[in-house]
Amino acid sequence: MFQKHQYVRSKKLLKLVAGLDCQACGSSNMVQAAHTNWGGGKGRGVKADDNLVAALCLKCHYEIDQGKELSKEERQDKWHQAHLATVEKLFNQGAWPVDVPIPAFTIDVQLSPLEGLRPSFFGANTHGD
Secondary structure (H helix, E strand, C coil), X not given: CCCCCCCCCCHHHHHHHHCCCCCCCCCCCCEEEEEXXXXXXXXXXXXXXXXXXXXXXXXXXXXXXXXXXXXXXXXXXXXXXXXXXXXHHHHHCCCCCCCCCCCHHHHHHHHHHHCCCCCCCCCCCCCCC
16 A cells, blocks of 8 residues: 655745755845755645755746756756755755755765764655655
């Protein structure tokens, strides 16, 4: 039997992310919390988990979501790199909300040297399985 996805939702995190500069191009103009389009519970009319976001300006957000200049793999990579930079920036500022788990793949790729500093984040199951 399949277990229903337990969504991660945090208005506080989304507001913090939108307050950063674009983590793809550095712009401070009209930055948004851009959810992933690849996994994380995303479905028809449902946004992915709120901890699967990247701080992106409107131009970069559009380019990643609907742009035709980049391949699908390039768009995924651009979002992923911006996501890692977003999480690292908030984590290093001590601003990542304690009640929001950092996605496991983010810890493995980017934050593993920080393990043990904030144990409530690490090993958290973000999908409820």
